[in-house]
Amino acid sequence: MQATYPLVFAALLFSVGVYGVLSRRNAILVLMSVEMMMAAVTVNLVAFGELAGGRFADALLTGQVFALFVIAIGAAEVGVGLAIVLLLFRNRSSVNIDDADLMKF
Amino acid sequence: MSGGLTLPDLAMLLTAMLGGAAALLVVTSRNVVHAALYLVVTLVSVAATFLLLGAEFLAWTQVLVYVGAVVVLILFGLMLTRAPIGPMSQDTDNSRLALAVSGGLFFFLATMILRAFGDTVIELRHTPALALGEVIYLGWTLPFLVLGFFLTAALIGAVVIARAEVGEGPEPDDEAVLAVPGAPVPTDASANPGVTSPTEEVGV
Numbered sequence: 400m401q402a403t404y405p406l407v408f409a410a411l412l413f414s415v416g417v418y419g420v421l422s423r424r425n426a427i428l429v430l431m432s433v434e435m436m437m438a439a440v441t442v443n444l445v446a447f448g449e450l451a452g453g454r455f456a457d458a459l460l461t462g463q464v465f466a467l468f469v470i471a472i473g474a475a476e477v478g479v480g481l482a483i484v485l486l487l488f489r490n491r492s493s494v495n496i497d498d499a500d501l502m503k504f
Numbered sequence: 505m506s507g508g509l510t511l512p513d514l515a516m517l518l519t520a521m522l523g524g525a526a527a528l529l530v531v532t533s534r535n536v537v538h539a540a541l542y543l544v545v546t547l548v549s550v551a552a553t554f555l556l557l558g559a560e561f562l563a564w565t566q567v568l569v570y571v572g573a574v575v576v577l578i579l580f581g582l583m584l585t586r587a588p589i590g591p592m593s594q595d596t597d598n599s600r601l602a603l604a605v606s607g608g609l610f611f612f613l614a615t616m617i618l619r620a621f622g623d624t625v626i627e628l629r630h631t632p633a634l635a636l637g638e639v640i641y642l643g644w645t646l647p648f649l650v651l652g653f654f655l656t657a658a659l660i661g662a663v664v665i666a667r668a669e670v671g672e673g674p675e676p677d678d679e680a681v682l683a684v685p686g687a688p689v690p691t692d693a694s695a696n697p698g699v700t701s702p703t704e705e706v707g708v
Binding site for chain 1: 510512513516517519520523524527528530531536539540543546547550553554556557558559561562565566569570573574577578580581582584585598599601602603605606607609610613614617618621622624625626627628629631635636639640644647651654655658659661662663665666668
C-alpha cells in the first residue's frame with residue numbers, strides 16, 4: 400500500500416477536527432471534533448508502526464500498543480468531557496461554549 | 505507512484521474518501537444528531553483503515569469502544585442537554601478564520617507527507633491479536649495496569665462531576681413560575697421537586 404494514503408487520510412481527519420474545534424458552538428460537537436483528531440493520531444501511530452516495522456521489529460507492535468492506549472484515554476476523555484458539559488448545562492442551561500467564560504480574563 | 509493501484513490501495517482510497525466526506529459532514533452538518541451519526545461513519549472508516557493495515561485487534565477495539573460506547577455516550581449527552589434538534593446556526597463568528605487555519609494546516613501536512621513519503625510503500629503485515637497481547641502483557645504490563653487505574657479513576661470522576669447535588673443548579677419550578685406570571689403551578693412537578701420535566705427549562 401502506498402504510505403501516503405493513510406497518512407493523508409489522517410492529516411485530513413486532523414484538519415477537519417481542528418476546524419470543528421475552532422468553529423463549532425455546541426460543546427458536544429467540539430468534543431466530537433476532538434474525538435476525530437484522536438482517531439487521526441491513532442491512524443498515524445499504526446501507519447508509522449507498519450512503515451518502520453520492516454527495519455525495527457518492535458516498531459510494528461509498539462505503534463499498535465500506543466494506539467490502543469490512545470483509544471482508552473480517548474474513552475476516558477469523552478466520559479469526563481460529557482460530565483463537564485452536563486454540569487455546564489445544569490448551571491447555565493446552555494451548551495454554548497461562548498457562555499462558559501467565567502474564567503476568561 | 506510506482507506501478508498501478510493494487511487492491512489494498514483501492515480499498516484504502518475508497519475508505520479515505522468515505523471517511524473524509526463523513527468527517528466534513530460532521531463539522532458542517534446543521535443537525536447535531538446527524539453530525540453524531542456521520543461521526544459513526546468516520547470512526548468505522550478509521551477502523552477499516554486499521555483492518556487494511558493489518559491491525560485487526562485495534563480495528564475491533566475501535567469499533568467496540570468508539571462506535572459502541574463513545575457515540576452512544578455522545579448521543580445520550582445530546583439528549584440530556586436537549587440540544588436543538590432542528591436546523592440552526594451552530595458556528596461561531598470566527599468560522600472563516602477556522603477554515604483558513606485548518607485548510608492551511610491540511611495543505612501544509614499534505615505537502616510534507618507527499619514530499620517525504622511520496623514513493624514509500626508500506627509492506628502490509630497481518631498482526632494477530634496473540635502477538636499484540638503478548639507484547640502488552642509481557643512488555644507493557646505496568647503502563648497497562650496504570651491505564652486501567654486511570655480509566656477507573658476518570659469514570660468515577662465523571663460520575664461524581666455529573667451527579668446532581670441536592671439543591672444545586674436552577675430550580676426549574678420557580679423559574680417556570682417566574683417566566684409565566686400568573687400561570688398555575690403544575691401540580692405533578694411540585695409534588696416531586698427532584699424530577700425536572702423536560703418542557704419547563706427550555707425557555708430559560
